[in-house]
Amino acid sequence: MSDIRIATPEDQVLLDKEAKYCSYGDTVHYIEPPRIFSRCEGSYVWDTEDQAYLDLQMWYSAVNFGYANPRLNNALKKQIDTLPQIASQYLHKGKIELSEMIAVDAKNKFGLDGRVHFNVGGSQSIEDSLKVVRNASNGKSLMFAFEGGYHGRTLGASSITSSFRYRRRYGHFGERANFIPFPYHFRGPKGMTKEEYGSHCVQQFARLFETEYNGVWDPKTNQCEYAAFYVEPIQGTGGYVIPPMNFYRELKHVLDQHGILMVSDEIQMGFYRTGKLWSIEHFDVQPDVIVFGKALTNGLNPLGGIWAREELINPTVFPPGSTHSTFASNPLGTAVGLEMFKMTSEVDYGAMVMAKGKYFLEGLQDLQKRFPIIGDVDGLGLALRCEICGPDGFTPDKATLDYMVEEGMKGDMVVDGQKLGLILDVGGYYKNVITLAPSLEISYPEIDLGLKLLEQLLVRATKR
Ligand SMILES: Cc1ncc(COP(=O)(O)O)c(C=O)c1O
Structure with a gap:
């Protein structure tokens, strides 16, 4: 060296x-x-x-x-010369049009009505999604997540991120997630195809719901103790591990049977990294919540956010002030995000x-x-x-x-x-x-x- x-x-x-x-x-x-x-x-x-x-x-x-990127940089420069700053309680065109683009796209792809909510950064958007799913499940605070999953380093996001390394010094807020094995085929048991291993992982997860003694499910009331399953469709920090194509369909089937929401963390794999706007689109399932950040603004502004199904996020259940942060939906960020959507819709x-x-x-x-x-x-x-x-x-x-x-x-x-x-x-x-x-x-x-x-x-x- x-x-x-x-x-x-x-x-x-x-x-x-x-x-x-x-x-x-x-x-x-x-x-x-x-x-x-x-x-x-x-x-x-x-x-x-x-x-x-x-x-x-x-x-x-x-x-x-x-x-x-000249086009995205110019969108930022143009916004600086028009409406560079405005408090989030007042509206501006960029925020509304960007929300519309994301929500209409989700409606077209998943057939679901929903709304878009902004914050600053990936971890903060994960925090917001935790509030959405806790609220929608009457305050349940337990989550499933994957071994090898990464959702950020704020104290709530740390609790659903599998590495103890990030919690060792600081602990975490909220209960630590129940971490479920991810179908990492290259390092999985020998003798199974990738698809078989995906099904095997789902079957192991489904075992948790077999009887009340498996610890997560009350068959008498049909209630699960867990609110949501946080997934990175392709694991990012975990090593760009790509699961088999049958995996999320089979997993979602188990989640739907037991009233558990699926949150797709698209912070690293979103915005065409995998060839689709959202990486979950490869797997033929409808997510309940999508969390995004990073490339929304091509790294020019720390805008992040979530899309959630209408039932989970409409203003009656998730009213103003639920997660407000000063710089949420800031006009510089939304201007670049909007331009990014326009740019990516013009070519395939x-x-x-x-x-x-x-x-x-x-x-x-x-x-x-x-x-x-x-x-x-x-x-x-x-x-x-x-x-x-x-x-x-x-x-x-x-x-x-x-x-x-x-x-x-x-x-x-x-x-x-x-x-x-x-x-x-x-x-x-x-x-x-x-x-x-x-x-x-x-x-x-x-x-x-x-x-x-x-x-x-x-x-x-x-x-x-
Ligand atoms: C999948 C995933 N979720 C959440 C985060 C946290 O986002 P941020 O670093 O913007 O807080 C990251 C960051 O790498 C990520 O890759």
């Missing part, structure tokens, strides 16, 4: 100040020394020495439409993302054939995974992936005479999965470039 990219003298001054004045608690601080960036465009970011890095994680999928984003995703996945499959340390590759749209393992192609190898990420950040790889770095994100239960979330605007030559850079990192990792 001796030749890891060292900060410039100017950067060092800033880093010394950061070490003294900045909390580390609001960051992940994965890279040592932390890198300082000065500009971004498309699929690239540049550091203070003007070294370019191809970004294959796009701010954890918050920047789906490319850095500094779904088809474009699926085609690029297929091409990228084929490239990963080719790398897998040549590098035994790649245990698994998979993808849905442009949510792609590449699992780094030992030579047996199965034992998780976090150390090798950490090495690859650091090597990518050196910015010293050369492809066709161009010196480049590569930004990767690490996820998965064993922190050995490259979770690839490239810009949806990435070009085919840029996908080829990304694959060549990955190949160089794999060669370095194999030779180390």
Whole structure:
């Protein structure tokens, strides 16, 4: 690691100040020394020495439409010059039109009337959804969620996020969720197809409702102790794990039988990451609540929110003030969100993302054939995974992936005479999965470039 990219003298001054004045608690601080960036465009970011890095994680999928997307940036600039700020108790056009777009789309896709509600950030929107489902179930506070699930780090969201790591120091508010196994086929029991394993997971879950002694169900009153099941249709932080296509249909059947709501957390997989507006659309089920954030504004504004069925969120049951926050439905955020919806409705984003995703996945499959340390590759749209393992192609190898990420950040790889770095994100239960979330605007030559850079990192990792 001796030749890891060292900060410039100017950067060092800033880093010394950061070490003294900045909390580390609001960051992940994965890279040592932390890198300082000065500009971004498309699929690239540049550091203070003007070294370019191809970004294959796009701010954890918050920047789906490319850095500094001109159309979305212009929507923000235009809003700054018209109505940049107004308290949430007063109305503005952008909020209403954006809500309409989301609600009409949901009606068309799921056949359900519903309303849209805004807040700031993903975790805060998860908090709001917890209020919606608790309220709709007469105050039930227990939730199901998945092993490997991530819903944010506020105290309520922490209680339905499976990692104890995030709760260890701070505890959590609300009861800890009942965490149910997710059909992670690559690491599931041998001898079952992906679909069989999906059905098996649902059958294991359904066992909880067999008798009153399984602890969640009162057959005498037909009441469940749990209000909702929080799902990430494709697990994000859990390693871009794609369940079998039969899974949610079968799960929803069990939930419907027992009056349990399904909340689809689309914060990371929403806005065409998987080739659909909402990733749950791949699975032929009707969610009761959808939670969104991140790419709604392409990372330009922390607007997030929820869509919920009319029965759960109409003003009689969920009146003004239920979750209000000062910056909820702020006009800069809604202006960008609205423009994003217009932009994605003008071309067939779904088809474009699926085609690029297929091409990228084929490239990963080719790398897998040549590098035994790649245990698994998979993808849905442009949510792609590449699992780094030992030579047996199965034992998780976090150390090798950490090495690859650091090597990518050196910015010293050369492809066709161009010196480049590569930004990767690490996820998965064993922190050995490259979770690839490239810009949806990435070009085919840029996908080829990304694959060549990955190949160089794999060669370095194999030779180390
Ligand atoms: C699926 C999912 N839910 C919730 C969150 C929390 O969102 P935020 O970081 O905006 O609070 C994230 C963030 O990564 C996420 O991926």
